[in-house]
Amino acid sequence: MKEDLKRLFPEIIQIQNDTLKDRTLATLEEALVLGGWKAEDVDRIPFTLLIKDTKVSFRQHTRSVTQMAMACARIMTEQYGSLVKINYDHLISGGILHDVGKLLEYRRSDSGYTKSLSGKLLRHPFSGAGLCTKHSLPDEVVHIVAVHAKEGDGGYRSAEAYIVHHADFINFEPLRDL
Ligand SMILES: [Fe+2]
8 A cells, every 4th residue: 555655645655764665664654554545545535624525635645745844944044044944854754744633533434534432532642642742753753743733832843833724724724604
């Protein structure tokens, strides 16, 4: 499945550190297996249940968030230089994995996509952070996943976590308010 995931999420290939790249892939793969999905389901799973019948898939959202995060980081580096230090590997891994917990939070039933029991108890930032820890991702990446959504508001966010958080909301609120 890892080769499929590299094809479906080509941003992963841009992670320079091979260990981080492998662990990012392994985390995504295990989330799919645990959730009972196939790799191709990433094009069918909605990116959110908060927008009824959204046409935007988990894969499209994840790639858009990651690409926007990378673009923001590049511009910030051009503008601010060493004033803001951004670890691109952590940023890409965190962007790809920020919603990985949704693969456990959602399930497919006869009535469509709904929350799983696990998802009712543990929203995706919690399950995603747990899965990332299980795969020995660095704390910097677990942090991005853990605080990217409302649960992280009011607490510390690293530069990479702020970038992914805002990229995530740019890729949610305008679609929600159509
Ligand atoms: Fe997201």
